Amino acid sequence: MEPLLDLRGVRRRHGRGAGAVTALDSLTLGFRAGTFTAVMGPSGSGKSTLLQCAAGLDKPDAGTVTLDGAELTTLSETELTLLRRDRIGFVFQSFNLLPSLTAEQNVALPLRLAGRRPARGQVRDMLAAVGLAERGGHRPAQLSGGQQQRVAIARALVTRPTVLFADEPTGALDSTTGRGVLDLMRDMVDRHGQTIVMVTHDPVAAARADRVVFLVDGRVADDRGAMTPQTVADLMTGLESGLSTGPAASAVVLPC
Template identity: 70%
Template sequence: MPGTTSPTPRGNPMPMTRPAALRLRSVTRTHRTGGHTVTALDDVSLTFPEGTFTAVMGPSGSGKSTLLQCAAGLDRPTSGSVTLGGTELTALSERRLTLLRRERIGFVFQAYNLLPSLTAEQNVALPLRLAGRRVPRARVREVLARVGLGDRVRHRPDRLSGGQQQRVALARALITRPDVLFADEPTGALDSRSGRQVLALLRGTVDRDGRTTVMVTHDPVAAAHADRVVFLVDGRVHGELTGATADTIAAHMTTLEPAPALDARESQPC
């Protein structure tokens, strides 16, 4: 089990005494491919306290995206439970799960997923419209201003840079004031400057608003903005660091490469 480093200025000590915003208990996810059963998550148990920022890292194929999808109610575990606040997601019907995602969960993806025909303002308002809720224009513009786009409200995505589009996507995720914000490689398509801006905004939603945030990333610099980093290998939790620097996280990642499959080892020349 890896050790715990002292906190850095960008991260806070993990306040594990806070109530759980999100809890995974013995979550396993398997699927069939090529006639074989593949285990993407293997008996994963994790707790995400309210108002904390957690990064999830691991080698390719370690189960990071599957973990996010199960935790966010986008995919159902094969076994185990996922609880958001006091609501067990695995017990909900598809309709109730869809409503819960709209009202209590926010998403930011690497690909932005903005509608090209809508302005920044209209893209941000979209979750409220889909939920049949009133769209307060002042609220929409306030959220855009908070991500530094108060002067871009009428711009469509093709008139925005990648970093600006991702900030619109973040504003869209925050408009419903979600209980938990999920970010899947949110800086993966951005240059370093734009990536730093998005990470600072994510950090700010935790520090200023107490928003619980879970981010999947391959980048140690991005992960260093989080309060803790959870590592996955072959679908299992393989320890965590709290308050770690990018260098510490990068060094730990070098120890996590999964062992090659037996048949792959046997196929190597002597």
């Protein structure tokens, strides 16, 4: 099966001259529909740049990024804006909710910014899907951190995106609350076929994914199926101490 999201030979450098840094080094990586992938690696390994290039927020210096048949690297800024609006969802460590709006209004915001009137019950149904059916009239300050992140997830999913990108989505939450958010994301994949790509430093979060990709120096150092938190932690310890977990590769075959 062809990957839904496909990066081929992607190279991205930041800066110029002697101070330039290669964030992604001819990276080839694919993500299948309906899967949950965690991306890990030491600081500076290219995780955030991978997410930005895959989501069309940053253009690579070389290579191609294709999302569901659309090659992002050939699109204009206007076309990229429309694609991100309609087919890509984002969840960040900071919830980025507008404090003056209720939960319902925050969730409806992407639709209204796109000039679309939410269908009757659409926003309430999405809040119900993330367990906040009774919190629609509450503003962010009246919600816990976990509830605010659930609102952010509902907002990201209300447009029914092809891919949901999550950048440290549990980083600002305590372990119990973070576990609830991970349960929700896992459920979105298992029950609704959502495709999720999540950058995380947390082995417990990564262990909830179907697949864990480890980056080092902008290249794939390891690519495995579901693992226990301890196995993830051991692999990260090896990477951070300079030990090889396997041959680094610029081309990776998707696991079956």
